[in-house]
Amino acid sequence: MTDHATAAVPFPDSLIEQLPATNKRPALSFIGWHHVAQRLIAEHGWDWSWEVDDLLPLAAEGWLVRGGLTVADYPRKDGIGTGDTPKAAESDAFKRAASKWGYGLHLRGDYWLEAQLGKDAG
Numbered sequence: 001m002t003d004h005a006t007a008a009v010p011f012p013d014s015l016i017e018q019l020p021a022t023n024k025r026p027a028l029s030f031i032g033w034h035h036v037a038q039r040l041i042a043e044h045g046w047d048w049s050w051e052v053d054d055l056l057p058l059a060a061e062g063w064l065v066r067g068g069l070t071v072a073d074y075p076r077k078d079g080i081g082t083g084d085t086p087k088a089a090e091s092d093a094f095k096r097a098a099s100k101w102g103y104g105l106h107l108r109g110d111y112w113l114e115a116q117l118g119k120d121a122g
Contacts, residue, residue: 015035047071049070050097081093
């Protein structure tokens with residue numbers, strides 16, 4: 001596999017958690033931010049960084065965070081997240097930025113990336 005291709009490998013089912021459905025959205029599967037951080041450390045050592053650019057209170061109750069994830073010498077990927085607390089919003093933003101590197105994409109619909117990368121490498 002090429003650089004970052006291991007990011008496309010799905011997380012084990014034992015690490016996937018569920019958010020129950022609400023009147024605003026269906027139930028969602030998610031991975032805790034700490035599992036994404038551990039995968040980054042396992043794959044890249046300490047050659048990655050997360051930086052929060054903005055932490056803003058929302059008009060309704062909640063918070064918005066905008067930040068960026070840089071891995072090795074590659075361009076930064078940004079993420080925006082919301083949550084009831086600043087911590088929840090930052091976690092959401094971090095995971096959204098990580099998804100742009102391929103982490104956790106298997107949780108969202110028709111997932112074909114890992115199989116395609118395997119074909120390209122083989």
